[in-house]
Amino acid sequence: MAAAIHIDQFEGPLDLLLHLIEDNKVDILDIPIAHITAQYNEIIAGWARFDMDDVSDYLLMAARLMQIKSQMLLPQPRAQQSEDPRAELAAQLAQYAVFKRVSAYLQEREAAFLKTCAKDPEYLPELKTPPPEIVPAALSRAMRVMLEREHDVPRPQPILMDAYSVEEQKERICRVLQRHASVAFEGLFEEKSSAQKIIVTLLAVLELYKLEKIDFTQDENHDIILTAKTAAGA
Amino acid sequence: MTSSSQQKLLPVPDALIGAAESVLFAAGDPVLISELQDGLRIEAAQIEEVIAALEVRYSQKDCGVTLIKTDATLQLVSKPENHDAVARVLGIDKKRTLSRAAVEVLAIVAYRQPVTRVEIDKIRGVRSAGAIERLCDQALIQTCGRLDVPGRPHLYETTETFLRLAGIASLKELPEYDTFNEKA
Secondary structure: OOOOOOHHHOOOHHHHHHHHHHHOOOOHHHOOHHHHHHHHHHHHHOOOOOOHHHHHHHHHHHHHHHHHHHHHHOOOOOOOOOOOOOHHHHHHHHHHHHHHHHHHHHHHHHHHHHOOOOOOOOOOHHHOOOOOOOOHHHHHHHHHHHHHHHHHOOOOOOOOOOOOOHHHHHHHHHHHHHHOOEEEHHHHOOOOOOHHHHHHHHHHHHHHHHOOOEEEEEOOOOOEEEEEOHHHHO | OOOHHHHOOOOOOHHHHHHHHHHHHHHOOOEEHHHHHHHHOOOHHHHHHHHHHHHHHHOOOOOOEEEEEOOOEEEEEEOHHHHHHHHHHHOOOOOOOOOHHHHHHHHHHHHHOOEEHHHHHHHHOOOOHHHHHHHHHOOOEEEEEEOOOOOOOEEEEEOHHHHHHHOOOOHHHOOOHHHHOOOO
């Protein structure tokens, strides 16, 4: 081989074989397999440093060539008119050669195609589909449904300032328990307390319990009795 | 509407030919012949007349545009012979987009479609997944169902874009496979 043959020159082992066949001016149907295999192996030996991914197909073909070569060396039984061990490879090479010619033809066509220029469209292709047709009656019906639905939505309520705070109530309960040993939960409220006051007071009671400042008991009337826990803690 | 109109072709009004040309100019992209026909509110026979009239006009030497026509689409483009002038003035430099691997795969799909990746690999003697993916991205080939064998591999076929690249109206216009078969 005169010049080093680079792997990038070929599209695969078939391409390389076709090159060798052309180079040696031999017939695809009558490949001097020993000669071609030797040349083939010599070339790919120089590619050992390349990525295995790129070379593996070539190595596979090398093994196949070697197998064909060995098959041709073995004496064939007379009676068995076995076919030429090269036949399958020859057919594959011939087919690949045809597609190489098709490729050349397509490349010519591509070159011609690239010489034509089309202008950019005046429209946005994705907007080309017209919007769906809207029937006015359907639109008004949809509007009515929306308006009706609006009635069901609770109106925003004005936010009231907190009249009572948990902190305040905690202090109040502590004060009450300083004066009295115990107090009924109900006793913390006037005759008519607002729901807000009851809730805030309950939260205060729960918080004091968590802080271990008060304790609960229940009397025979099932009333909840609060007692100060300071003595126990001490 | 009636089939009698097919036999007696009415001459197509010049205005229609002009309208078709305007649509093709504005579109730039390939236009579906069926959409053009609908838009111009004419019949199939008439749209053929319109296309024929445009082709006659564009064949004139002093006309700088031409049609890329497939069975389904029409596209108005500059003439290839004027490419140098267009490139010089507008600085257009279109590079080849197809690698050798891609063009080989395209050749195989064109003549063997619908075809699986395994068949393509076998013909080329190398793995072709990368080239197939790139051709799909370029819309030159597309999947067209799966082969009913274990693994259910994708089948590939060429596209409308391929027809325009190959400069043919339909796959029937591809040169016979055997024309590439003769011994060099």
